[in-house]
Amino acid sequence: MDYTYELPSEDDFLRTLKEYIDHKNHPEIVEILKQCNMQFSTTSTFTNKAWDTYWCSIIFYIPVSSLSKISDDIPSTIKKYCSDILPQNCGYFIEQVNFAPQLNKNSTEEPELEVVFEQQKQKIIHELTQARFIIWVAVAWFTLDDIYELLVQKSEAGLDVRIVISKDEINKSASEKYSTKLNIKGYPKFGAYNDNFMHNKFCVIDLKKVIHGSYNWSKRAEYNKETIEIIDDRKTAERFSEEFKKLYIEAN
Structure with a gap:
């Protein structure tokens, strides 16, 4: 056929x-x-x-x-x-x-935007600490134990915590360490030569706030020149949430 x-x-x-x-x-x-x-x-x-x-x-x-x-x-x-x-x-x-x-599409509020050029990890931890219901993370490389431990605490407190990371050797140690405590999916390499990565770096919090930028949640990124943006806007969160759901399903 x-x-x-x-x-x-x-x-x-x-x-x-x-x-x-x-x-x-x-x-x-x-x-x-x-x-x-x-x-x-x-x-x-x-x-x-x-x-x-x-x-x-x-x-x-x-x-x-x-x-x-x-x-x-x-x-x-x-x-x-x-x-x-x-x-x-x-x-x-x-x-x-x-x-x-189904997210509420009727919000007419102007999005709130904060750009962070230094101490990105501390800002991410602050935002995750404020989460009340949902934390969805799609980050290419995630090796920071202190953020993993915070997500374990949030999951044990009843939040819906889901993580999609690239399936490769850089992530292997941390993902295996926390796989029994957190919902972690490894996104496999793909493409004609099987060398393309899931290269996103974003997090959706409570379906209303998004953290994204160049910053991987990795030990190496702490020593680089990196940027994150925090956007408090439901429409933006909806778009990132839909992309996360696609990545999560494909990673399964």
Whole structure:
């Protein structure tokens, strides 16, 4: 079969999915999907389903108030029906279906921006200490024990702490040391020569604040000339959060 390697329009796919699930007599799932928008997330990982096909995932964004309605069986049920209607010639198979909080897009406040050229680690620790609900970290190289220990404390206090780092020797020692205490995913090298890196350096806090810049969370970066920005803005946090979710799923 000749594959197109093109996925359907997300709006058209969601519309068809709701009609199909309604036809299958799942009105409770249809009501949930009516509140959602969705996003495909492709990977470069081959499936074992058919030659030259790849895995993809689907993220459904739902209001926070409705997350409690997502029972354990709903993602697997939706995955089955998504697989039924996905075009056979697209070259993708659905690996997983996830639900994520739908961020508030109605904020009109001007973003607050702070640029830091010195003592970046101290500033990062300060911001992480203030976190109350969520800390999502996507940093190429992360070897700073004091920040890891702080994240362990935050995780033990009930916060949703997730970390994506590059899967290489620089990170190996620290990631193995903290893998039993923290949710750490190693993003593998990729590309035609398998030498491209997940090179991001950002952190999302409580879905409203972002730390990003040139500064890796590494011992070596403390001796470099580096920059971080702290942006307090929900729209910016939404964009970084969506990118984090893609990286997290692909790292799985």
